[in-house]
Structure formats: C-alpha cells, structure tokens
Amino acid sequence: MVTNDEIRQRLHEQREGTNIKEYLVCNNCEGAYELLPGEKPEDFSDECECGGKLTYSKDSSINDNKPTKTNKMVKNGLIIFIVVLGLVIFIGPMAYIGFVGMVVSHDEESGSAYDQLAVLKSDYNSLNDQFTNVQTSVDSSNNQNAKTAFINAKLELVKANSDINDVESALSSGKSKDEITQRVNTAQTQLNKAQSELSNVKAMI
Ligand SMILES: [Zn+2]
Secondary structure, eight states: OOOHHHHHHHHHHHHTTSOOOEEEEETTTOOEEEEOTTOOGGGSOSBOTTSOBEEEEEOTTHHHHSOOHHHHHHHHHHHHHHHHHHHHHHHHHHHHHHHHHHHHHHHHHHHHHHHHHHHHHHHHHHHHHHHHHHHHHHHHSOOHHHHHHHHHHHHHHHHHHHHHHHHHHHHHTTOOHHHHHHHHHHHHHHHHHHHHHHHHHHHHO
16 A cells, blocks of 8 residues: 555655656646646645646656647647548548539530531431432433532532531530530531422422
C-alpha cells in the first residue's frame, strides 16, 4: 500500500536534479499552471479561474503537449481537414456522377446527330440510285422537257449532297446542338425537294 505522503515524497525525489515539471492542467480551458520548485499541488485550489477542474499532471514532455495557440490551430486545422475530406468523400462522387452524366448526355446528343447524318447519307445514296435509273430513261427518250426537268432535279440532289456535307462538318467541328439540328433539317428538306422533282420527271416519261 502506497500512501499519499509516499507518492508526494517520490514525486519530490523525481523532481530533484531532473527537468521533469509538474503542472495543474484545467480540464475545461486546457490552461496549464506550472508548479515552481517547492510548490505542491495541494497548495492550490483545484478550481481554475474559468471554473474548470484542475488536475495534477507530471510530464517532462508536457511542454510540447501543453495546450497552446499552435496546438489549437493544429486542432482546428484537423477539424477543417476532416470536414473537407468528408465533402470530398460524399460530394465528390456526386459531382463526378453529374459530370459523367453530362458527358454521357452530350455523347447521346452527338450520337443521335450522327445517327441522323447516317440516315441522311443512306437516303441520299438510295435517291442517287433512283436518279441514275431515271437518267437512263430520260436519255433514251426524246422528251426535252423531261431532260430539262431532270437536270434541275439533279441540281437539287447536288445541293442536298452539299447540305449533308455541312451537317458532317458541323458535327466534326463541334458546332452547337441548335446549329447541327438546323443543318440536319436543311439537308432533309433539300433531299425531299430532290426526291419530289425526280418524281415529276418520272411522271413526264
Ligand atoms: Zn480553466
């Protein structure tokens, strides 16, 4: 059994010739009162100025751990770091998902525009085949009106081809969605016009 007196005696012996320091540390404001040689914890009230409870502490390294402005800044920095880390962990993925969503929707828009371009090209090719077939009939006929009408229809087909190329260049140069849509519509209208004029030529022969 170790008595309080023996503890005090040992503490006193430890302090002799050592740099071990004794403190009364407040559990509230974290203030530390260093005990000077000859002073004992029981010489002091166990209540801090702030109303907190003072606890006896002996540590040669307490100078480093003693609550200081720097320590509080480190503590605050740690809290800020944890908060920021939390934001990165929880908001980061959401931002990433949002970003991916934007990229995907952008790809889908471009994708549908590329689909429209493919349809335009396919329509143009089949219409061009029809023109080739009709040309044979027109050439073999002696219908001058049909020949003139065919040339005019063919000009509309050439314009349609040019409009389709405009769609392709708008896509490859990253033009706005509205611009691409407008060019697709122009090309589609022009294809319809060429188709319609070819039908007129067919009706003449
Ligand atoms: Zn205090």
